[in-house]
């Protein structure tokens with residue numbers, strides 16, 4: 001089956017810093033792919049080139065065979081590359097349901113004059129999305145009252161509102177307690193399976209990475225140094241050297257392995 005995303009020879013430098021160098025990988029339909037690496041490895045730079053926020057020096061990024069480079073971020077989003085956004089202050093004052101409705105209204109390019117009218121739009125679709133992240137019972141709650149983990153689930157539902165083919169999640173569990181991280185990614189994995197969405201995520205917590213990803217890509221100093229299943233990555237000597245040398249979380253993980 002042809003890949004959903006195909007990345008070839010992707011490179012980006014900032015002055016003398018080679019943030020990403022000659023990166024190549026594919027993402028299959030329904031694949032849950034982790035992009036890991038020590039601090040400064042180039043993960044965020046890679047993501048920002050995939051979603052159009054950063055222009056690469058060289059390379060090609062194709063979504064279902066269509067070249068994305070040179071396409072503005074909003075258009076890339078419309079073509080099916082989604083990302084999770086943090087819910088900002090304004091949206092925190094709205095209810096959970098209203099937040100999803102706003103995402104749907106924006107996706108369907110509906111124009112509305114008064115918010116009172118907007119409250120009637122896309123209720124069923126919004127409830128279905130809330131159901132997907134097990135939050136339908138919290139539909140009428142104000143977002144400002146939500147626990148942090150619930151807010152993250154809501155952000156996931158919002159990202160799914162435009163039915164992306166590929167979802168990019170840059171450190172989706174940042175700031176969460178370890179048990180919450182596992183739960184959020186377990187839910188994401190379940191949705192990936194059920195809806196056939198492809199996901200690429202970055203994550204510093206190796207327990208989360210090994211628990212749920214189908215495949216792992218390892219970046220170091222901008223270069224892809226390894227690719228494989230959790231087991232293959234754990235056993236990879238180059239990866240161990242990079243992480244042990246860097247003294248990161250991975251060190252603890254390897255000690256427990």
Ligand SMILES: Nc1ncnc2c1ncn2[C@@H]1O[C@H](COP(=O)(O)OP(=O)(O)OP(=O)(O)O)[C@@H](O)[C@H]1O
Pocket residue numbers: 014017018019037038039040041042043044045046
């Ligand atoms: N806008 C920028 N200007 C200059 N240098 C940058 C810029 N963005 C990233 N870099 C540099 O590029 C390299 C890769 O950074 P990047 O943020 O992509 O790494 P990362 O793997 O996401 O790191 P972290 O895990 O710490 O978020 C780093 O050396 C960083 O300092």
